[in-house]
Amino acid sequence: MRVRKLIYLLWATAVFLAACGGSGKMEVTNAWGRTSPAAAANGAFYMTITNNTGQDDKLLSASAAACATVELHEMYMRENDVMGMRQVPDGYIPLPKGQTVELKVGGLHVMCINKQQEFMIGDTIPLTLQFEKAGTMEVTAEIRDSAEMPANMPGMQHGGG
Amino acid sequence: MKQLLPLFAFLLLLLAACQSEPKYYGTLWPNPQEVADFTLTGTAGPVSLSDYAGKVVLLYFGYTFCPDVCPGTLADLGYVVRELGRDADKVQVLMITVDPERDTPEQLAEYMSHFHPSFVGLSGTEAEIAAIAAEYGVFYQRHEGTAATGYLVDHTARVFVIDQQGKYWLSFPFGMMREQMKADLQNVLRRG
Secondary structure: OHHHHHHHHHHHHHHHHHHHOOOOOEEEEEEEEEOEOOOOOOEEEEEEEEEOOOOOEEEEEEEOOOEEEEEEEEEEEOOOOEEEEEEOHHHOEEEOOOOEEEEOOOOEEEEEEEEOOOEOOOOEEEEEEEEOOOEEEEEEEEEEOOOOOOOOOOOOOOOOO | OOOHHHHHHHHHHHHHHHHOOOOOOOEEEEEEEEOOOOEEEEOOEEEEHHHHOOOEEEEEEEOOOOOOHHHHHHHHHHHHHHHOHHHHHHEEEEEEEOOOOOOOHHHHHHHHHHHOOOOEEEEOOHHHHHHHHHHOOOOEEEEOOOOOOOOEEEEEOEEEEEOOOOEEEEEEEOOOOHHHHHHHHHHHHHHO
């Protein structure tokens, strides 16, 4: 009888801890980069980051041996499908708890500046991600020739016929 | 005579149906027009749009420093051209740099051939490029980047389709699906 009570207690504690989010993780999936010639000075990496840690966090920076410098950048659209790129405000990507942030074509990306090598399809590029609270994480970006294409961007004309 | 009217109307409709364009996924330009020739610089010297007369030309304005939108678009065009099979040599992709200060013809050639061996990159003087961009309504503007990137260039991210008659009436917006571009190009090629 006593043992059973103890088990209940342990179980309740576990549930409580899980609810706190203490056992959750920062999850990074689908890390990839686009094939790019040696003549291209820069490249981009994309990934999906889900913050299950139970607390707000930030992706502060990233590094890779394949890149002289790595910065976090975002694309923006101006009037009339003019696209531009800039470093994200304050240099970091906010990762609110419980949310998934997608780094994708036409949006946020990890920018590989002064690429040290050609990126060929099938190559795997190791990246180190630095989170403010979750610490560092090693991920591997697979080089592909395409994203799953992004959904057509809003506000654009289509099918003029 | 009155009884013949419905028949007449029906025949007119039929005729209209024969002549109607297939559906295009890209953006149709309301006033199809013959485009002006231009001459820029490739690795082997001057390259003119008229060098590709009789081909469908896919004209893009970009730069090799661009890590996201340009390689994305060019990779898509490479895929589409390969998918055209026997018709691939009826299509020519040209990228005009919006960054002639950093993009040399040699660098452009190496960059473009990565996406498809037939792709051509063109450079020129600021004035030459600005004049061509204006004709297509292409906007580009430099702005400061970071210490590592140097300046960056905002630019129109659209692919202009010039048909085999040298007319422009269709363009592909950024983010258009590969299969849609392929279908549109097949329809353009069918027109001749």
